[in-house]
Amino acid sequence: MRLLLVEDDSLLGGSVKQGLEQDGFAVDWVTDGRAADGALASHRYDAVLLDLGLPGVEGDALLRSWRARSDKTPILVLTARGFVLDRVRLLNMGADDYMVKPFDLMELCARVRAIVRRTAGQSGEVLEHGPLQIYTESRKVLWHGNRVDITNKQFWLLDALVRNKNRILSRHQLEDTLYGWGEEV
Numbered sequence: 001m002r003l004l005l006v007e008d009d010s011l012l013g014g015s016v017k018q019g020l021e022q023d024g025f026a027v028d029w030v031t032d033g034r035a036a037d038g039a040l041a042s043h044r045y046d047a048v049l050l051d052l053g054l055p056g057v058e059g060d061a062l063l064r065s066w067r068a069r070s071d072k073t074p075i076l077v078l079t080a081r082g083f084v085l086d087r088v089r090l091l092n093m094g095a096d097d098y099m100v101k102p103f104d105l106m107e108l109c110a111r112v113r114a115i116v117r118r119t120a121g122q123s124g125e126v127l128e129h130g131p132l133q134i135y136t137e138s139r140k141v142l143w144h145g146n147r148v149d150i151t152n153k154q155f156w157l158l159d160a161l162v163r164n165k166n167r168i169l170s171r172h173q174l175e176d177t178l179y180g181w182g183e184e185v
Helices: 010-022 033-042 059-068 084-093 105-119 152-163 171-178
Strands: 002-006 026-030 047-050 075-079 097-100 126-129 132-135 140-143 146-148
Touching (some): 002 010, 002 033, 002 171, 010 105, 033 047, 047 105, 059 075, 059 084, 097 105, 126 152, 152 171
Parallel strands (some): 002 026, 002 047, 047 075, 075 097
Antiparallel strands (some): 132 140
């Protein structure tokens, strides 16, 4: 699963990127609004983690712009702005979820999986295709009821294929799903 992290704080951004990657996500990290807009225009992401206080273009302006051009990529806002009116305004603008800094990394990972699941039309944590069952929360795979041990990359590849079971995905699309910028394929 490929994520775009938009965070200008280098210490926080580096820590979040590392934590998400340890949880199996491919993460592209940008530090300003213009770079975020360019990245989302040129790549497909499963979700965007968006800070609001960015140099260049503010996060709320990006959110407004992306939704105005009908970009349906799930967006989870990460910000220090914790007032209820801020949360309501951003959710009404099109944010899919909102977390106030500081936040717990395990909760962030769970929320990312949840918004991606909802966007894909999945209500629970289990994807099924014939005798194959994929438990997205625990990253467990069963084939005819027997557990199959696979790596993180293999899990996300299988997840992408099952979520898109009625579509043909090119090698490029699969690589974009599995690898972040600068990662060797």
